[in-house]
Amino acid sequence: MGSVARARFDGGLDRLSSLIERFRVTAVIAPAGIAQVPTANFFVFRNGGETRRLVFVPKRSETDPCCRAEMRGDGEAVEVSAFIGISGAGDHLVEALPKCISVPLADAPYLEAAVMPLIEEVTDPRCGGQAVFHRLCEVVVIRLLRHALECGAADVGLLAGLAHPRLAPVLVALHEEPDGQWALERMAETGGMSRTQFALTFKDVVGTTPGVYLSNWRLEIARAELEGGSPVKIVARMCGFSSAAAFSRAFSRRYGHAPKLERRKVA
Template sequence: MDRLSALLSHFSVSAGLFHSGGYCGVQVIGDVGNDGHLHFLKQGRLELWLPGQGRQVFDQPSLLFFPRPLSHRFQATEADGTELVCASLQFDGGVNNPISRALPDFLQLPLADMPGIQPSLQLLFDEAFQRYCGRLAVLNRLFEVLVIQILRHLMANQSMSTGLLSGLADPQLAPVLTSMHEQPAEAWTLERLARLAGMSRASFARHFHERVGMTVGDYLLSWRVALAQQKLRQGRPMKLVSGEVGYDSPSALARAFRRQTGHSPSDWLKSHLDLTKAVPA
């Protein structure tokens, strides 16, 4: 059972390097566009300013992770000896991506607390501070690998108290969530899912809500609609999409879609396409 691959096969993440090396000055990041951001402070001192939260100072190698668009400001002087490697992140599905939604707005961790990522991180720093042929392509792929390893770290350490990653870290809920992710068209019932968890229906429903933060039915609805949104963005017709995500007819999917989003599939798709055109490249 691979808890993350089922998610990532549907909702991938891609990265684009935009800074590597010494850093000095003041820069506002994330004030336009729809990207998240991932920064690795290799050494030195860095001041971070977040809206409404004031100043935070980092003076040890650290991970600074913004899964969703969030304006933030960096500041450092030449005397700080700051070295940063930074990338923008595009989560497939944008704000509807289940992985990015499962993470906090901002996550910071000392790199020393994440031994599992050290080999990839060392390779990232080696590539970032040299001028090897193909370094940009390598760095972008390494950032994508590191996002997955960060997710592994959060699950292994049960760092999330509630939400999707909390559920995937739970030994009883992980097979349930993975099965729903891998087989969204299956006729799932509370009884079938409870059997997968090895629990009674009442205990399973209560435990799922405590760990994931929503009912089993609401989670299955949100997952199916997120998949439907992805397929509609790809230009697939409603008639095919409805069956692929577990609904008997386009009208049944449309009802579920409206319940989840407040919009019909056609209205949602039009607004999504209009927004895509409006966002600068």
């Protein structure tokens, strides 16, 4: 894996691609209507003419009053109702998102441009519609992440870290090179800070220490690779562990079972 963080097409820092390529999006259309709300976590509501609002509840909880409050408002009709899941090495990304994301699409034209084809697939079903819907949902999730990042949707956590000018290059580098030798000094140097300043800033903004964050990221990648059938020794090396035994101990502490059991479970 490369040690240089990738750039966007315009040469700026690409803060999301190294995350996006590690997670998977699954999407299933649910019949539109308020009766189906408890089974779904993604909605497009329409109020009157062309006014639309997107709601995404990444960590769906039917009993959470915050989530209920963000559902259909007065005068709104459900145009799209679906369940969207993020799997692979995406758990910590889901945890970083707000409980409920509610976006008036008039305020987010790039997001609206991706949502409109979703509505078309639901309102005018055709052959292959579920496959098209699934692929469109991948685009919508990515654009929704962009929107949340650019709007400062989180005060603490991964999104807050990616929005921070000094921490973003560090996080992107960790995501790009999980197998690297990431001493605190190297992380601090990547962010252009002293060791102490970096450690304190990282903890305040991301909500955990740099070492814990890196360990969790490596283990999420490892779990996804094991689910894909990769051998334990290869996964351990890929994720920067000194040995398969060290990897097994860390994995067992995090998930409560050995890596080999993860592979057997999938098999």
